[in-house]
Amino acid sequence: MEVIFLLIGVSVCLALVFLYAFFWANKSGQFEDDVTPAYRILFDDNEEEENSSKQE
Amino acid sequence: MGQFYSLDDNAGVRPVSRSKHTYKYLENEELANELLDFREGESSRITILLPQIHCASCVWLLENIHKLNKGIISSEVNFVNKRASIHFKHQEISLKELAELLDRIGYAPKFDSPEKHSSKVKRDLVLKLAVAGFCFGNIMLLSFPEYLNPDEDFVGKFRSIFSYIILGLSLPVLVYSASDYLKSAFKAVKAKAINLDVPISIGIAVLYGRSVYDIFAGNGPGYMDSFAGFVFFLLIGKWFQQKTYDYLSFDRDYTSYFPMAVSRLNENGDEEVVKIGSINQGDLIRIHNEEVIPADAELLSGDAHINYSFVTGESELIHKHKGDLLFAGGRLHGESVEIRIKKKVNQSYLTQLWESAGEKDCQKGSLQELTDSLGRRFTLIVIIIAILAGAIWYYIEPSNVINIVTSVLIVACPCALALSVPFTFGNAQRLLGRKGIYFKNADAIERLAHVDTVVFDKTGTLSETDGYRIRFVGEELTNGVREAIASLVANSNHPLSKALSAHFKDSKLHNKTVSSFREHIGKGLSGNYDGKHLLIGSPEFVGALPVDNLTSVFISLDGEILGHYVFESTFRPGLENMFNSLHSAFDVHVLSGDSEKDKLAISDQYNIANMAFKQSPQDKLKYIENLQKHGKRVLMLGDGLNDAGALMKSDVGISVAEDIYNFSPACDAIVEANKLHSLFRYISISKYAVRLLKYSYIFSLIYNLTGLGFAVFNLLNPLVAAIIMPLSSISVVALTYLGTVWYERRVYKWN
Numbered sequence: 105m106e107v108i109f110l111l112i113g114v115s116v117c118l119a120l121v122f123l124y125a126f127f128w129a130n131k132s133g134q135f136e137d138d139v140t141p142a143y144r145i146l147f148d149d150n151e152e153e154e155n156s157s158k159q160e
Numbered sequence: 161m162g163q164f165y166s167l168d169d170n171a172g173v174r175p176v177s178r179s180k181h182t183y184k185y186l187e188n189e190e191l192a193n194e195l196l197d198f199r200e201g202e203s204s205r206i207t208i209l210l211p212q213i214h215c216a217s218c219v220w221l222l223e224n225i226h227k228l229n230k231g232i233i234s235s236e237v238n239f240v241n242k243r244a245s246i247h248f249k250h251q252e253i254s255l256k257e258l259a260e261l262l263d264r265i266g267y268a269p270k271f272d273s274p275e276k277h278s279s280k281v282k283r284d285l286v287l288k289l290a291v292a293g294f295c296f297g298n299i300m301l302l303s304f305p306e307y308l309n310p311d312e313d314f315v316g317k318f319r320s321i322f323s324y325i326i327l328g329l330s331l332p333v334l335v336y337s338a339s340d341y342l343k344s345a346f347k348a349v350k351a352k353a354i355n356l357d358v359p360i361s362i363g364i365a366v367l368y369g370r371s372v373y374d375i376f377a378g379n380g381p382g383y384m385d386s387f388a389g390f391v392f393f394l395l396i397g398k399w400f401q402q403k404t405y406d407y408l409s410f411d412r413d414y415t416s417y418f419p420m421a422v423s424r425l426n427e428n429g430d431e432e433v434v435k436i437g438s439i440n441q442g443d444l445i446r447i448h449n450e451e452v453i454p455a456d457a458e459l460l461s462g463d464a465h466i467n468y469s470f471v472t473g474e475s476e477l478i479h480k481h482k483g484d485l486l487f488a489g490g491r492l493h494g495e496s497v498e499i500r501i502k503k504k505v506n507q508s509y510l511t512q513l514w515e516s517a518g519e520k521d522c523q524k525g526s527l528q529e530l531t532d533s534l535g536r537r538f539t540l541i542v543i544i545i546a547i548l549a550g551a552i553w554y555y556i557e558p559s560n561v562i563n564i565v566t567s568v569l570i571v572a573c574p575c576a577l578a579l580s581v582p583f584t585f586g587n588a589q590r591l592l593g594r595k596g597i598y599f600k601n602a603d604a605i606e607r608l609a610h611v612d613t614v615v616f617d618k619t620g621t622l623s624e625t626d627g628y629r630i631r632f633v634g635e636e637l638t639n640g641v642r643e644a645i646a647s648l649v650a651n652s653n654h655p656l657s658k659a660l661s662a663h664f665k666d667s668k669l670h671n672k673t674v675s676s677f678r679e680h681i682g683k684g685l686s687g688n689y690d691g692k693h694l695l696i697g698s699p700e701f702v703g704a705l706p707v708d709n710l711t712s713v714f715i716s717l718d719g720e721i722l723g724h725y726v727f728e729s730t731f732r733p734g735l736e737n738m739f740n741s742l743h744s745a746f747d748v749h750v751l752s753g754d755s756e757k758d759k760l761a762i763s764d765q766y767n768i769a770n771m772a773f774k775q776s777p778q779d780k781l782k783y784i785e786n787l788q789k790h791g792k793r794v795l796m797l798g799d800g801l802n803d804a805g806a807l808m809k810s811d812v813g814i815s816v817a818e819d820i821y822n823f824s825p826a827c828d829a830i831v832e833a834n835k836l837h838s839l840f841r842y843i844s845i846s847k848y849a850v851r852l853l854k855y856s857y858i859f860s861l862i863y864n865l866t867g868l869g870f871a872v873f874n875l876l877n878p879l880v881a882a883i884i885m886p887l888s889s890i891s892v893v894a895l896t897y898l899g900t901v902w903y904e905r906r907v908y909k910w911n
Contacts, residue, residue, distance in 0.1 A: 108318065109321065112325065116325070119297075119298060123294045126290050127290070136240075137238040137240050138240070139240050140219055140237050140238055140239040140240070144219065146216065
């Protein structure tokens with residue numbers, strides 16, 4: 105059962121990594137605006153490509 | 161561009177463009193630099209508020225704006241804040257050109273509120289919440305063996321090592337997550353004022369101290385799970401409050417109406433653009449057509465026609481002569497004039513009015529007082545119970561005294577009580593927001609529930625801002641004359657001309673060409689039609705006898721008076737029902753800056769006895785003060801700056817706005833103009849919220865009493881605490897949420 109010490113250590117470290125990831129995401133402003141990116145994904149990146157495909 | 165219209169059904173609903181806005185002030189280098197986020201080498205970045213953003217296609221258009229002008233490198237839209245961050249080369253496109261470009265495509269930019277508020281506080285709270293949540297989860301997991309029989313071999317083996325890991329995990333909760341509460345309580349105690357944070361902090365401190373003792377004494381991890389959970393729930397409450405606030409925040413003040421810069425004349429008579437803050441008493445200023453008078457000033461050149469609709473609500477132009485004093489806030493119509501500033505901007509009439517009534521903000525809301533007084537009493541009672549229980553146990557079993565006293569302090573910690581206010585009023589605030597009224601803070605909801613007098617401003621509140629019912633008095637006009645009138649008024653910017661023009665639009669007249677059109681500002685319009693001289697305007701201008709108490713425009717053709725148009729304000733729909741329900745419970749008053757022309761219409765239609773006319777902003781303020789002196793709690797509804805003083809003075813000031821993003825003076829709430837008729841329901845919601853708050857207070861007190869029962873009989877072990885404390889918090893959150901939802905569903909099936 106001693107393996108449980110190792111497992112707990114590993115799980116806490118893993119959880120800390122996620123906590124750090126959250127800190128980073130929050131700091132880099134990823135939660136500032138949760139609406140626009142959802143719209144932005146609908147926009148085509150390249151208008152020229154769109155036009156050329158229409159002509160075909 | 162095909163994509164633009166395919167993204168959203170609302171695309172092409174062109175946001176209102178106000179091309180008359182001039183952006184000349186942006187030429188001022190100093191001012192422009194203040195507005196920029198940064199300027200480096202060839203490129204600059206600016207974040208601009210664009211209130212017109214309303215759909216996905218707006219985002220697309222604004223993010224592709226670099227295709228319209230080569231000077232723009234890129235742009236990024238934040239839909240939630242309605243802001244665009246634009247990166248541009250300032251050598252190729254100046255800030256002024258950028259502003260004009262945005263205006264041209266329909267997004268009139270607002271520069272008046274440069275992003276001052278940093279989101280740092282908000283982010284910090286989220287991080288604190290994250291840390292608390294993280295530690296709470298892990299501590300619970302590691303405490304699990306404790307909930308089983310701790311004497312079993314399997315558990316005993318890990319007990320002490322788990323305890324120390326838990327101790328390590330709980331440390332960040334104490335020093336980081338809970339720091340705000342501890343600091344606030346410390347400050348309160350230092351100032352000898354006890355608020356609700358004091359019992360909370362006592363609870364936190366005792367909980368933590370006792371647990372640390374247990375850990376070092378080898379008794380297991382103590383109450384660390386309750387401690388972390390407790391802080392976590394408190395922070396959720398705070399976060400929810402913040403979220404609600406963000407969702408409804410609309411801070412814009414009266415200065416946004418004033419221009420940011422004006423043209424000052426220097427000694428040589430040249431115009432220079434200067435920031436509004438740097439104009440002084442005695443400066444010569446040139447005001448152009450459609451510009452706002454920034455401060456009280458003396459008119460130096462010729463005549464001026466000024467629209468004071470913003471100040472008085474009266475949309476008719478006021479004629480001023482050379483040497484007259486012009487009050488700040490008027491908008492000039494016609495040729496540019498020169499004025500000499502009499503008072504600095506911050507001393508002018510309007511701002512004075514504003515500030516004299518602005519003290520309400522400084523006073524603490526009654527809600528905060530209620531919570532604080534509750535906190536005081538609570539602390540006192542808890543300490544008394546702790547001492548009593550300790551004293552009694554001293555005789556029964558002296559070794560248990562410490563145990564009992566700490567248990568009492570732990571379980572009495574008013575977590576659920578602290579959550580009651582943010583959740584009850586947060587939910588109510590959101591519900592009201594969905595129904596078209598936006599509260600700035602929760603206190604106002606509580607004050608609204610206790611209102612007994614309702615005062616309405618007439619212009620712009622009861623009546624529509626530019627809606628007129630127009631009828632013609634006189635012999636019916638021939639189509640030809642009407643066509644001629646229609647094309648004459650189409651050329652003018654006067655509010656009445658615009659209304660008349662809109663009136664003719666409905667009747668589908670062909671535009672006749674009228675030659676030698678002239679606008680005589682403040683008098684009327686003239687032109688030639690079929691070789692005859694057509695005059696439209698005031699009775700003096702046309703040569704007719706004036707009509708009392710009616711806004712009217714006269715028509716004459718070659719000196720013969722054909723008749724006049726009468727303009728009557730139209731009232732918003734649904735008001736009759738609103739007044740009927742209001743009369744049953746409130747004292748209703750109506751104030752107006754206008755003449756008595758609508759008196760009969762209001763008193764007959766809405767059955768209102770208390771009315772006052774020709775009220776200046778100062779009069780309105782006094783009227784409210786007078787009511788308050790008689791012990792009334794007053795709700796005031798108005799539309800803008802002209803009743804700003806009254807709005808601020810009243811117990812609750814609600815501003816009625818056609819466009820909630822456009823202009824919102826400092827008030828407690830903003831209601832959408834077309835939702836005004838639901839006023840009675842809004843008050844009912846606020847009353848319900850106060851009732852709900854009381855229920856949740858009772859609820860959380862019951863929990864605390866139950867916990868105290870356990871504590872004084874020495875039955876509070878960590879397991880019981882770990883169940884009772886989160887349960888009380890969660891049930892208060894659930895009660896307030898479900899209560900609000902239930903109310904919305906059952907009682908109000910509107911929408």
